Amino acid sequence: MQDLQLVMHGIAVKKYATVDEICSITGLQSDTVKELVGHAVARGRASEANGKYLLTPTGQITLKSAYSKTYGSLRRDEEFVATYQDFERINNDLKQAITEWQTIGIGGQTVANDHSDEAYDSAVIDRIGDIHERVEIILERLGNQEPRLNRYSKKLLSALEKAEDGDIRWVSDATMESYHTVWFELHEDLLRIMGREREEF
Amino acid sequence: MAATPLHGKWLLALDGSNLPEKSLIGGKGWSIAHMLRQGLPVPPAFVITTEACAAYLETGELPAELDDQLQAAMQWLEEQTGRTYGCGHSPLLVSVRSGAAISMPGMMDTVLNLGINAETMQAFAVESGDDKFARDTYRRFHELYGEIVLRVTVPELGENENLSEWRARIEKAAGQAVPEAPTEQLKATIEAVFRSWTSRRAKRYRKHHGIPDDLGTAVTVQAMVFGNLDQNSGTGVLFSRNPLTGEPVPYGEYLRCAQGEDVVSGKYTPGHLDDMKTAAPDAYKTLIHAAQTLESTNREVQDIEFTVQQGKLYFLQSRTAKRSPAAAVRIAVDMYREGTIGIEDAIRRVNPDQVRSILSPRLGEGVSNGATVLASGLGVSHGIGVGKVVSDADEAERRAHDGEDVVLATATTSPDDVHGMLVARAVITEQGGSTSHAAVVGRALGLPSVVGCGIGTVTSLHGQTVTVDGENGKIYAGALEVVTPCETEDDRLAELLSWAREHSPLTVYRPDEAPRDTLDLESNDDAADPANLPALIKGARGARGGAIASEQGVKAALQAGLEYIVAEPTLPALLAAIHAGGTPEPSPSIEND
Numbered sequence: 157m158q159d160l161q162l163v164m165h166g167i168a169v170k171k172y173a174t175v176d177e178i179c180s181i182t183g184l185q186s187d188t189v190k191e192l193v194g195h196a197v198a199r200g201r202a203s204e205a206n207g208k209y210l211l212t213p214t215g216q217i218t219l220k221s222a223y224s225k226t227y228g229s230l231r232r233d234e235e236f237v238a239t240y241q242d243f244e245r246i247n248n249d250l251k252q253a254i255t256e257w258q259t260i261g262i263g264g265q266t267v268a269n270d271h272s273d274e275a276y277d278s279a280v281i282d283r284i285g286d287i288h289e290r291v292e293i294i295l296e297r298l299g300n301q302e303p304r305l306n307r308y309s310k311k312l313l314s315a316l317e318k319a320e321d322g323d324i325r326w327v328s329d330a331t332m333e334s335y336h337t338v339w340f341e342l343h344e345d346l347l348r349i350m351g352r353e354r355e356e357f
Numbered sequence: 358m359a360a361t362p363l364h365g366k367w368l369l370a371l372d373g374s375n376l377p378e379k380s381l382i383g384g385k386g387w388s389i390a391h392m393l394r395q396g397l398p399v400p401p402a403f404v405i406t407t408e409a410c411a412a413y414l415e416t417g418e419l420p421a422e423l424d425d426q427l428q429a430a431m432q433w434l435e436e437q438t439g440r441t442y443g444c445g446h447s448p449l450l451v452s453v454r455s456g457a458a459i460s461m462p463g464m465m466d467t468v469l470n471l472g473i474n475a476e477t478m479q480a481f482a483v484e485s486g487d488d489k490f491a492r493d494t495y496r497r498f499h500e501l502y503g504e505i506v507l508r509v510t511v512p513e514l515g516e517n518e519n520l521s522e523w524r525a526r527i528e529k530a531a532g533q534a535v536p537e538a539p540t541e542q543l544k545a546t547i548e549a550v551f552r553s554w555t556s557r558r559a560k561r562y563r564k565h566h567g568i569p570d571d572l573g574t575a576v577t578v579q580a581m582v583f584g585n586l587d588q589n590s591g592t593g594v595l596f597s598r599n600p601l602t603g604e605p606v607p608y609g610e611y612l613r614c615a616q617g618e619d620v621v622s623g624k625y626t627p628g629h630l631d632d633m634k635t636a637a638p639d640a641y642k643t644l645i646h647a648a649q650t651l652e653s654t655n656r657e658v659q660d661i662e663f664t665v666q667q668g669k670l671y672f673l674q675s676r677t678a679k680r681s682p683a684a685a686v687r688i689a690v691d692m693y694r695e696g697t698i699g700i701e702d703a704i705r706r707v708n709p710d711q712v713r714s715i716l717s718p719r720l721g722e723g724v725s726n727g728a729t730v731l732a733s734g735l736g737v738s739h740g741i742g743v744g745k746v747v748s749d750a751d752e753a754e755r756r757a758h759d760g761e762d763v764v765l766a767t768a769t770t771s772p773d774d775v776h777g778m779l780v781a782r783a784v785i786t787e788q789g790g791s792t793s794h795a796a797v798v799g800r801a802l803g804l805p806s807v808v809g810c811g812i813g814t815v816t817s818l819h820g821q822t823v824t825v826d827g828e829n830g831k832i833y834a835g836a837l838e839v840v841t842p843c844e845t846e847d848d849r850l851a852e853l854l855s856w857a858r859e860h861s862p863l864t865v866y867r868p869d870e871a872p873r874d875t876l877d878l879e880s881n882d883d884a885a886d887p888a889n890l891p892a893l894i895k896g897a898r899g900a901r902g903g904a905i906a907s908e909q910g911v912k913a914a915l916q917a918g919l920e921y922i923v924a925e926p927t928l929p930a931l932l933a934a935i936h937a938g939g940t941p942e943p944s945p946s947i948e949n950d
Contacts, residue, residue, distance in 0.1 A: 171773030210773075242510040251792040258800040259791075262600050262679050266791075268739060268800055270710045273679065282462035285558045290510055320462065320561065330775045330798040340772060340794070 159184060161222045162304075163192040167202060167209045168219055169344045174208055180333070181341065183307055220351075227349045230301060239297045240350055246291055247343060253283050254328050254336050271324060281319050281327065284335060288316055302349065308342045362429035367409040367420050370433055371402045381406050383456030383575030395654065397647055397672045401437040402579035403430045405547060407457070410573035413551040419544065427543070430578070438580045443539030447484055448477035450494070450581040453543070455550040457574040461566075463558025464574060465550045466505050470498035470581060472539045475520070485586050490616075495520065499527060499535050502542070506549040507531040543578070550576045582671045584664040585614050589637055592616060595630070595644060597652040597659045600680040603687025607645055611636075616664075633665070640670035651675055656697050658688055682711035690849040700856050707853060708936065709908060709929035715850070716926050720826060721838035729834040731818055734785070734810035736830035737796040742783025742805040743825070743836045746818040750777025757781065764823055766815040770795040778802060783825035785815045785832055799827075807832060844926040857931035862938040863914060864899075864921035865930045871901060871923040878903035891917060899923065908933045 157165060166178040166189075173181075178189045193209055196202040201215035211219065230236050257280045260269040271277055292309055299306040315335040318326040328336040347354055363370040369377055371386065373393035382390065386404035393399055405423070412420045431442050431449075440449035450472040455464040473481070473495050482491035496514050503511035509531040514523050528534040536542045553559065554574050563570055584592035593611035598604065611633040634641045644663060651659045660678035664671050680688060685707050693703040718741055744762035747753045750773065753763045757780035765781040767774060769788050778784050778798055783805040786795045790809055799806030805827030815832065824837040845851045858865075866872075876897040878884035884893055884903025890913040894900045901923035904910040911933040914922050924930040 171771060172776075242512075245513065246510055251797075254797055255792045258797060260679060262681050262684075267681060268803075270708075270714070272708050272710060276679075278462060282558070285462055286466065289508065289556075290504065293508070294510065317561070320558065321565065328797060328801050330772065330801055331779070336797065337772070 157222060157226050159188060160192050160195060161219065161226075163189055164196060164201060164211060164215055164219050164222075165345075165348065167193075167196075167211050168216070168348065169341050172208050172210055178209070180311075181307075183304070223348055223351060227302075227351070231350060233301065236298070236301050237350075239294055240346060242294050243291070243298070243343075243346060246287060246294065247339075249287050250284070250291075250336075250339055253280060253287060256280050256283075257327055277324060281316075281324075284327070285316060285320070288312060298346075305342075305345070308338060308345075311338045312342075362426045363403070363433055365422075365426055367406055367412075367423045368426040368430055369404050369406060370430060371404060377404075380458045380572070381408065381575070383407065383458055383577065384460050385454050385456030386575050386577045387456075387458075389577065389579070392672060392675065395650070397651075397675075398643070398670055400580045400582045400671050400673070401434055402577055403434070405576040405578070407573035407575050410551045410554060410575065411571060413548065414554065414573065419548065431543075434578075434580050440580075442472050443474070443477060444480075446480055448472060448480050450477075451543070452579050452581055453546045453550065454577045454579070455553060455574050456577055457554075457572060459568060459572070461559055461562045461568070463553065463556040463560075463562065465553035466501075468498075468501045468505050468546050470494050470501070471542045471546060473498045474537050474539065477539070485583070487585065490585055492520070499524065502535050502546070503527050503531060506546055507533065507535070547576050547578075550574060582664045582666045582673075583616065584612075584666060585616050586667055588614055589668040590614055590664075590666050591633065591636060592664045593630070593633060593662075595648055595659075595661045595663065596678050597648040597661075598678075598684075598688060600658065600660070600678050600684050603680065603684035603691065605691055607648060637665045637668055637670075640665045640668060643670050647672070653697065656692070656702075682714040685711050686715065686847075686849055686853060690852055701860065704853065704856055704860055704932065704935055707932060709932045712844075712850075712926070712929045712932060716842050716844060716928075718839045718841045720824070721840045724838045725826070725831070725833065728824075728837055730831050731821070731823060731834050732785070732807075732810040732814040732832045734807045734814075734830050734832075735791060735796075736807050736826065736828045737791050738799040738804055738806035739828040740783075740803070740805035741824065741826055741839050742781070743839065744782040744822070746785075746815070746821050746823055747777075747781075748816045748819045750774040753777035753781055754779075764825055766818055767795075768812070768816060769793065770798065778804060783807075783827065785810060785825060787812050787815055844928050850928070854928050854931070857928060857935060861931045861934045863911065863919065863931075863934040865906075865927040865934070866899075866921055866923045867927055868901070868923055868925055872899060872921075874898060875923060876900040878905060887913060890914075894919060906930045908937070912937045 162182050163178055166182040167173045169181055170177050175186060175189050179186050193202060197204055200212055201218060202209050202211050258269055259266045295305060295309045311333060312335060315326045315333060315338055319335060326334045328334055330337060369382060371390050371393060376390050376394055379387045382404040389399055389402050409420055409423060435441050435449055438449055440447040442449040450470045452467055452469045453471060454467045478491045478495045481494060482488045500511045503509050512526045512530060524535060536545060584590045591611055591613040592615050593609055595607060595609035597607060599606060599608040609630045611628055611630050613636055648659055648661055658678040659675050661675045662673040664673060689703040689706040692698045693700060720741060742764055744764040746766045747756060747763045748766050753765045754776050757763050762782050764783045765777050766785045769786055771794055775798060784795055784799050786808045787810050789795055793808055795806060795808050805825050807825055807827060807830045822836055824833040844854055876894060878893060878900055879902030881903060883889045887904040887907055887909035890904060890910055894917050897919060899919055899921040905914060905922050906924035911930050915934060915937060922930060
């Protein structure tokens with residue numbers, strides 16, 4: 157994708173993004189991003205509120221057609237599609253692990269995890285570590301064909317290591333680039349590459 | 358003891374004859390040995406020692422003598438169980454677990470069902486009379502071996518897919534095959550356990566905690582037992598007391614002719630323990646008796662997983678039971694009254710959050726009876742939220758900023774709704790289940806949340822005032838009466854309160870008891886952040902307001918040498934002061950999973 161499309165893609169993944177967040181997700185320099193969001197706003201592709209950017213409906217449509225052009229061949233690539241499906245499978249494991257992080261079973265009933273049991277919490281973080289080792293392999297394969305995706309490996313590992321070191325907000329806190337936040341964005345990114353919709357059930 | 362193939366440097370059979378060092382056989386092996394010493398029936402097992410791990414890490418190969426010892430040990434398992442590994446009418450299957458003296462992350466997960474291949478699967482199908490189960494056992498082994506030993510995402514097995522084609526797909530994904538020969542399965546899994554000692558997470562953890570790199574991990578090999586062989590078999594979970602209410606009666610579930618994962622998966626509804634009394638009376642008697650013994654030895658409520666194989670009871674795991682906040686209070690006070698634990702222990706077994714949860718606002722008695730239910734879904738984050746329904750996150754933020762109580766109602770939520778969730782009293786969605794974005798974020802924020810109410814059900818409530826119950830998943834019309842329970846209403850809570858008052862290093866007054874010269878932080882915005890408290894309370898006799906009653910606030914008060922603080926309720930702050938006051942003895946835990 158061209159840089160302008162990439163910036164719009166960054167906004168789309170975040171939905172409501174600051175310049176810093178767009179830089180973090182696209183790997184572009186801050187000056188470039190500032191210039192390009194300016195273009196996007198001027199052309200009616202994005203709008204700005206309180207320093208955060210949002211795609212306009214026109215922007216959404218433009219971006220969709222950019223995806224089809226850029227990723228058309230990947231969407232037909234058997235190996236890429238199979239690897240993407242591996243990701244969808246492991247995505248279920250991660251969702252399960254995050255649910256276990258937030259809830260705890262007591263005698264057959266589910267209650268909120270109050271994080272008073274360190275052993276329980278460490279075991280879940282360890283499971284996320286297991287999942288991470290498997291997703292790394294998947295990301296490496298996806299990254300061979302779309303190098304942009306390599307960024308997620310580092311971001312995931314960085315969140316995981318902070319959680320492993322005891323700052324448990326890095327597991328699923330929605331207000332920071334926690335493991336779950338980054339994973340969610342990675343999933344969103346892949347869905348856009350593949351031209352698919354998220355399934356919630 | 359003289360070195361024999363079953364009691365050597367590299368390998369030790371766990372036959373209850375002695376209790377080897379944890380540093381040699383690891384935590385998991387040790388807890389099996391410990392259970393055997395207590396006379397509890399445990400599936401037979403042996404351990405490959407940490408010494409063998411050290412040798413493997415040094416040379417990159419398993420010690421040469423281990424081969425013969427492994428063979429002897431497998432023979433011993435066969436004699437113990439009356440089954441045969443890798444052949445015969447009653448095939449023996451085993452599990453392989455990692456286990457260092459200190460448990461740490463990054464160590465290999467358990468691989469189950471080693472010993473299954475095309476041949477033993479057939480025998481197993483005949484023996485259990487259940488083709489589907491035999492196929493399932495085969496599938497589970499391949500999935501675990503693939504994911505844990507070969508570290509590959511195993512492709513899904515189609516319902517009617519040919520098994521050898523599936524094996525070929527795994528081989529293609531992994532670049533190597535899952536071994537067909539049971540001995541190969543065993544050796545490769547043992548090596549994988551040893552290798553996991555040097556995984557990124559394990560190395561990092563050891564460095565962080567100053568644990569020597571040459572400690573090594575042991576490997577526990579244990580016979581699998583099956584609860585699905587006939588009607589005299591089954592599986593279940595037993596708590597030595599009710600973990601939801603704390604009532605001192607055994608509580609549990611039992612499922613006839615089933616495997617452990619059937620109970621956990623929720624695929625089947627397990628029966629009452631009484632069903633076990635009828636189906637396997639001897640096993641039942643042994644179980645109840647052993648649960649009491651384990652509880653009094655450990656002075657803690659036990660959570661026991663067990664399997665009955667053809668009438669014989671096996672303990673799989675026993676550990677300290679997790680409990681609801683209400684049960685935590687009842688059990689702590691009851692165990693003191695029974696003379697099992699002292700007052701200090703009883704107080705330390707209840708934490709401030711549990712008491713806050715018990716005393717958190719709830720719907721008044723009976724008020725929901727006459728109330729109109731506007732929508733209902735899955736309650737995924739408990740608590741009561743009252744406010745005006747708003748169907749857009751930006752609007753929620755704006756109106757909350759103007760001081761209005763809002764409830765955010767959307768079809769689903771995504772990261773761009775988080776700013777609205779942060780200010781809402783509750784969140785309700787139309788689509789999604791317990792792992793949906795709204796559920797995950799709602800729980801992370803401690804926000805009452807109900808998800809999956811159905812398309813068109815909640816966004817149409819825009820503008821109405823509602824009461825959301827995040828526990829039962831109901832959305833009521835109007836603002837219902839919310840009550841806050843009182844800490845002296847319940848007799849056990851009141852008793853705990855009187856003990857806490859006696860033992861706390863800090864006095865905690867209720868607002869109506871507070872001395873007149875108390876430093877009032879209520880109107881000081883900075884006091885909401887506990888980090889600012891030390892500077893603010895310096896030199897004061899006592900303080901109220903701000904974050905002073907939080908755990909960090911109590912710590913700051915103790916450090917600043919305050920005589921008292923003021924809080925409502927007082928018990929969470931008293932407990933926080935006691936928990937902060939001294940370092941508790943680490944409670945002995947039997948780790949065995």
